[in-house]
Amino acid sequence: MLAQQVANGLVVGSVYALFALGFTLVFGVHHVLNLAHGSVCMWGAFIGLIAVAPDSVFATGPATPFLPLPVAFLLAMLGGGVLGVLLDLLAFRPLRKRHATEFAALVSSIGASLILISLAQQLSQTRILRFPFGTFPLQFFRFAGLRISSLQIFIFGCVAVLFAGLLFYLYRTSFGRQVRAVAVNERAATLLGVNPSAVYLQIFFISGALAGAAGVLIGLAFNSVNFLMGEPYLMRAFVVVVLGGLGSVTGAVVAGLLLGLIQVLTVVYVSSGLSDAIIFSILFLMLLVRPTGLFAGLRRDVRVVRG
Amino acid sequence: MTGWLLAYLPLLASAILDCGFAFSQYVVLRAGVFSVATAGFASLGAYAGALLTMRLGLPPALSLIGSLVVGAAAGALLSIPLARLRGVFQAIATLAFVQIVLSVSLFVEPVTGGALGLNGIPQAVQLWHLVIFLLVLLYLLHALGGSSIGRAFDAARQDETVAVALGISVVRYHALAFTLSGGIAGFTGGLYAFNRYSLVPDQFGFAMLVASLAAVVLGGRISVLGPVVGTAVLALLPELARGFAEQRYLLHGALLMLVIIFLPDGIVDTAKFRWRGAVRGNAAH
Numbered sequence: 001m002l003a004q005q006v007a008n009g010l011v012v013g014s015v016y017a018l019f020a021l022g023f024t025l026v027f028g029v030h031h032v033l034n035l036a037h038g039s040v041c042m043w044g045a046f047i048g049l050i051a052v053a054p055d056s057v058f059a060t061g062p063a064t065p066f067l068p069l070p071v072a073f074l075l076a077m078l079g080g081g082v083l084g085v086l087l088d089l090l091a092f093r094p095l096r097k098r099h100a101t102e103f104a105a106l107v108s109s110i111g112a113s114l115i116l117i118s119l120a121q122q123l124s125q126t127r128i129l130r131f132p133f134g135t136f137p138l139q140f141f142r143f144a145g146l147r148i149s150s151l152q153i154f155i156f157g158c159v160a161v162l163f164a165g166l167l168f169y170l171y172r173t174s175f176g177r178q179v180r181a182v183a184v185n186e187r188a189a190t191l192l193g194v195n196p197s198a199v200y201l202q203i204f205f206i207s208g209a210l211a212g213a214a215g216v217l218i219g220l221a222f223n224s225v226n227f228l229m230g231e232p233y234l235m236r237a238f239v240v241v242v243l244g245g246l247g248s249v250t251g252a253v254v255a256g257l258l259l260g261l262i263q264v265l266t267v268v269y270v271s272s273g274l275s276d277a278i279i280f281s282i283l284f285l286m287l288l289v290r291p292t293g294l295f296a297g298l299r300r301d302v303r304v305v306r307g
Numbered sequence: 308m309t310g311w312l313l314a315y316l317p318l319l320a321s322a323i324l325d326c327g328f329a330f331s332q333y334v335v336l337r338a339g340v341f342s343v344a345t346a347g348f349a350s351l352g353a354y355a356g357a358l359l360t361m362r363l364g365l366p367p368a369l370s371l372i373g374s375l376v377v378g379a380a381a382g383a384l385l386s387i388p389l390a391r392l393r394g395v396f397q398a399i400a401t402l403a404f405v406q407i408v409l410s411v412s413l414f415v416e417p418v419t420g421g422a423l424g425l426n427g428i429p430q431a432v433q434l435w436h437l438v439i440f441l442l443v444l445l446y447l448l449h450a451l452g453g454s455s456i457g458r459a460f461d462a463a464r465q466d467e468t469v470a471v472a473l474g475i476s477v478v479r480y481h482a483l484a485f486t487l488s489g490g491i492a493g494f495t496g497g498l499y500a501f502n503r504y505s506l507v508p509d510q511f512g513f514a515m516l517v518a519s520l521a522a523v524v525l526g527g528r529i530s531v532l533g534p535v536v537g538t539a540v541l542a543l544l545p546e547l548a549r550g551f552a553e554q555r556y557l558l559h560g561a562l563l564m565l566v567i568i569f570l571p572d573g574i575v576d577t578a579k580f581r582w583r584g585a586v587r588g589n590a591a592h
Contacts, residue, residue: 033395033398033399090564091564094568095567095568098571100567100571102341102394102395103336103341104567104571106395106398107520107521107524107563107567108563108564108567108568110517110520110521110560110563111559111560111561111562111563111564111567112560112564113560114517114556114557114559114560114563115556115557115560115561115564116560117556117560118554118555118556118557118560119557121556122553122554231513235402235406235513238399238402238403239403242399246395246396271414273410273413273414274410274414275410276406276409276410277407277410277411277414280403280406280407280410281403281407283399283400283403284400284403284404284407287392287396287399287400287403288388288391288392288400291392291396
């Protein structure tokens with residue numbers, strides 16, 4: 001029973017981790033909270049669904065399959081990435097030029113999020129959509145007393161592959177080195193010949209693509225695609241990034257898995273109604289006790305010392 | 308003519324309540340605190356007021372004082388741990404506070420009625436009460452803004468280091484801003500409860516947070532008239548552009564982005580700066 005819950009928790013947690021990866025990446029490099037990340041994730045699910053079965057969005061009749069799921073998955077990532085780039089160009093770049101405060105960037109991303117949510121609401125006519133039955137070949141395996149579905153394996157595998165790809169990009173390529181340079185000090189990186197605008201575009205593309213992938217996985221896992229689906233994940237992403245350390249990629253993955261476990265275990269052993277209260281209390285306490293997260297080194301600029 | 312006016316009275320009542328919440332957001336932003344806790348304070352105040360009357364039988368006037376006290380106390384308590392955090396981390400912590408209040412009010416069903424909420428709250432607050440409330444609040448905040456407290460808030464917002472160097476205890480003024488924000492939101496929440504018959508936890512979630520933030524950003528964070536203008540724009544926009552009723556959030560979102568990019572000080576404060584600049588320019592000639 002406990003082992004089964006741990007397995008379920010790790011799968012849920014891997015989705016949280018994937019969502020939070022893009023969120024924390026933007027914060028780590030750009031030092032802004034992108035509150036439109038949930039809406040990009042939601043649009044990823046919509047794009048995936050449109051690619052798999054356009055009828056289920058645009059018509060009401062029985063859905064005829066259009067593209068296979070792997071293609072739809074890639075299209076959703078591409079679409080999410082393009083949305084991320086648009087976000088950077090329209091919502092963040094004008095503010096960056098002006099050296100505006102983090103408050104301005106936050107408000108701008110809320111505005112962008114409202115626009116994206118409103119467009120999706122009109123497209124879906126406020127309906128809750130589903131991937132057609134049989135989009136994913138669902139099978140169940142018994143393994144050491146656990147019951148694991150092929151979908152759970154697929155989700156966990158996707159997240160693992162994307163995380164490995166991101167680590168490779170950040171730590172083994174020249175692009176990644178530029179990204180890390182800008183994250184540490186934008187001015188110094190510029191002096192060394194790095195073009196920060198290009199770095200920001202890349203980061204927003206990757207962040208959006210990861211959100212798009214997360215959207216499809218969430219839509220498949222919970223069999224529901226709707227215009228408000230991003231918001232609960234955005235709220236949980238706050239918990240994940242604070243637990244893992246804002247801006248820390250590895251921290252986000254570990255904390256995402258941890259949050260999945262905490263959530264599943266509190267639902268089973270405490271109460272489903274209290275699960276959210278517990279999660280957000282952990283976030284609150286974490287901010288007070290160790291605002292740099294469990295895994296990050298102490299960063300100077302987190303706290304102020306006042307007289 | 309009267310029929311037309313009557314049709315708009317409910318809109319006016321809800322705009323005044325929105326304005327109260329916007330003022331709660333305004334006070335913290337003016338003091339340079341990056342808090343978004345307004346929705347949580349409002350929820351506490353609304354439930355406190357409604358429960359005091361419905362369960363303990365207090366008259367609504369006393370219950371409203373209860374709302375004020377509960378909101379202000381929550382603000383004061385929250386300010387103690389949050390004084391240690393800055394910027395974005397303060398925002399995340401207050402967001403967590405809003406989520407905690409929301410999920411707890413959904414959970415304690417015997418007290419709050421859970422997801423179905425509280426129904427049949429006596430409608431003790433009429434429109435004219437709300438108008439008086441808004442005028443009094445405007446006066447109080449205007450007086451506060453012109454006093455040493457207002458100047459300390461401005462100093463703390465513009466540059467904390469300078470404020471500390473001038474002998475202003477930033478921690479204490481931030482605590483004051485939190486308490487005021489909590490008190491205003493709590494009291495407005497109580498008015499909301501006694502004006503609306505029913506309360507549901509979801510009303511005090513992310514949507515309310517965004518709405519009050521949007522009103523302050525649109526109107527302006529410094530002048531007292533800012534939140535009023537911001538709320539008015541947000542309330543009137545869907546009425547003026549009836550054809551865009553479905554695109555309401557689209558309009559709000561676009562407006563937020565345009566204002567923060569092109570008019571970062573908000574409508575009222577930008578107008579004020581321009582006006583002052585023009586006056587000075589004339590004087591120089």
